Amino acid sequence: YPHRGVILDLEKRREIEILPGPQDIKNLWMTFGDVPMDPETECLEAPFFHFHAGTFREDVWKWFEEEFSISVHDLMYE
Numbered sequence: 272y273p274h275r276g277v278i279l280d281l282e283k284r285r286e287i288e289i290l291p292g293p294q295d296i297k298n299l300w301m302t303f304g305d306v307p308m309d310p311e312t313e314c315l316e317a318p319f320f321h322f323h324a325g326t327f328r329e330d331v332w333k334w335f336e337e338e339f340s341i342s343v344h345d346l347m348y349e
Contacts (some may be wrong), residue, residue, distance in 0.1 A: 281318035281319075281320065281321065281322075281323065282317070282318050296335075296339045296341060296346070297346065297349070299335075300335065300346045302319075303319055303331060303335075306319045308328060312327075313327060313328040313329070314326060314327050314328065315328070315331070319331060322334075
């Protein structure tokens with residue numbers, strides 16, 4: 272897993288330090304699952320950390336895969 276990182280939580284307007292261990296990544300994924308999504312456009316309806324409302328869902332998926340060297344498939348089905 273990558274080194275310690277800092278992400279921006281737009282909703283609370285603060286930075287959050289994350290230690291991306293397996294459970295941390297899974298917890299972050301679960302938090303992402305609670306973000307409202309427009310079913311027609313598949314875009315976020317609310318901010319998720321450094322992603323603004325209106326971000327396409329798959330852009331967030333790509334970020335998870337690149338940032339944490341894990342597949343979205345594994346996150347969805349583990």
